[in-house]
Amino acid sequence: MSSPTGLDPVPLLQRLIRIDTTNPPGGEGACAELVRDVLAEVGVASRLLGSHPGRPNLVARFPGRGQAPPLLLHAHSDVVPVTGQTWTHPPFEGRLVDGHVWGRGAIDMKGGLAMMVAALLRLHTAGERPAGDVILAVVPDEEDGSRAGAGYLVREHPELFDGVRYAIGEEGGAGVELGGVRLHPIVVGEKRACWLRVTLRGPGGHGSRLSPPGTPMGQLAHVLSALTGARLPRHLTPAVDRMLAALAGALPDPLAGSVAALRAGRDDAPPAGLPQSEALLLDSLLRHTVNPTIVRTTEKINVLPAEITVDLDGRVLPGAYTKEDFLGEVRDRIGADAEITLLLEGSRVDPDRIPEPEFGAFYDTMADILRKADPDATPVPMVSPASTDARLFAQLGIRCYGWLPMKVPAGSDYRRLLHCADERIPVESVRFGTDCLTELLRTYPPATTRDSGG
Structure with a gap:
């Protein structure tokens, strides 16, 4: 019997890139359906829901042990256009060249989506259950306002996220080298x-x-x-x-x-x-x-x-x-x-309802995972100068973090490829991130008095 499709994030990422979800116009439906089918292979049910034809959101729930609040993993499936750019390899073929997966969305953020799906399936197929339920939300339209994606879910289906305290999304984690020191940012807030x-x-x-x-x-x-x-x-x-x-x-x-x-x-x-x-x-x-x-x-x-x-x-x-x-x-x-x-x-979080970024047990868990996975690097909190779908999920009282760990070769700066020609990601970075996310799902802390604001 062959292994489930999504256990290795690399071929899954290649398949996701091959679906052209350039926004506008979007057309993210085929991407959501691919994730739905991958989850269905191992018996995980999911829902497709939305208000725009051909642009559904996918929401799946993985049961936990009931010892922690639900955890949200959210990823957007749309990508920015490649108009006017000259690529070394075609942007929608997901080619594997020189140890890299090439294509639009490799970093922003189909790479992160592949990591999330692979991490969830690893635990599921091994019969492991995280401390709390894990909700996977694959959304369209992040690159053009989020109205059909996270905005729709928060506005029309907030009940799907009842009880969620923490969320993981894009922006943080990609290794940065400064002064010869490798840093792993954890995004705790954004403009x-x-x-x-x-x-x-x-x-x-x-x-x-x-x-x-x-x-x-x-x-x-x-x-x-x-x-x-x-x-x-x-x-x-x-x-x-x-x-x-x-x-x-x-x-x-x-x-x-x-x-x-x-x-x-x-x-x-x-x-x-x-x-x-x-x-x-x-x-x-x-x-x-x-x-x-x-x-x-x-x-x-x-x-x-x-x-x-x-x-x-x-x-x-x-x-x-x-x-x-x-x-x-x-x-x-x-x-x-x-x-x-x-x-x-942009959506402004009510400071009376959502306080400043939290540096409690959940943040410490992410930092500890990075220290163990990459002992030569230093985790650092970061505020993003841009905005993501976190700004919308935060309206539901969810503490949102940007954390997609990617250990990249020394001296490289893959972040400069976001929205640019020749976007690509090292294969080992995708697998490193999947390992870190899998460990987070295994170890994220239950709801205790250890959690504190900061």
Whole structure:
């Protein structure tokens, strides 16, 4: 008798990549059906439910021993487009080349989905039951707003997650090397989107003549200059404070001293000696951020436009910060009278219902698993500058963590491949992550007084 399909995450990942779930338009139904069929091979029932034809959510429940609250594993099956990208290997063939699985979604996040399914099936086929029930939610639409995916489940079927205290999703875990030290981030919080539109109005005219004072084009120059690379005021949140403390303790000098100075506020500049991408990441976690991304105006070259709009991608730190706090900081840069429209505000967790990120027994379990699986590395808490479906599941009172462990070769940075050409993941990283997730399912702590906020 052959082994169940999903026990090895690598061929499962290849099959998932071969299903083109580019969003938009999505078409994630075949992906959900594949997972349903893989689970059915070992007698695990699942439900497909949703409001958009061809874009169902899959929800399956693995019974536990009743000694802990249910645990949620959530993964999205959609991927971003490959339009305009040049790939070494086709993005939807899931080829195995040079010890890597290549293809769109290898990291974000069909690789994580394959790990979750394989870890669950390992326990199930071995007859093992975790401390509490484990719920697997495979959702569409994370890359384009989550309305058909996690948003639908939270809005229409919250009862499916009754009693869930902890959730595991994307973002954390992928090994990062700084100063010769390998780090394993555990995401404990994330920023939320606050997208804005600035409208600039003024005198227009014919492009053949000198422009009058106060034109929208002149105003545009001020807005772009004020906001491009803008470092808004510093706010040190408890989670980022703990992250910086862990980094300072793990990194060698003089880098450790620079991070410590940043944490203490003695130096508000990004630490010298870090790669630019990592320095900008740390800087982004100490403040709200805003970036001009889209400018719209007339398409006539001989017309001085009377109106221009500038769309801003704003990200607000987790915690009790409001959109009014953020808008005030933006207005301080571009002028109090600027005409600003709120386009979108990401789901904000009620601080009275969901406190700051928790560093109790569950977090400690994840960190301990990483230390044992990769003794030369250091687990560190992390706040993500972006947002995931965790922002939605958190509304149900669930403590959400980003934790998909991937031990990657020294000197590599696979995170830069997210949303880019040649996205790929080492085979051994997929198997390492599956081993870690399997161990978490075996050992995550029962509900005891050991759990504490932090």
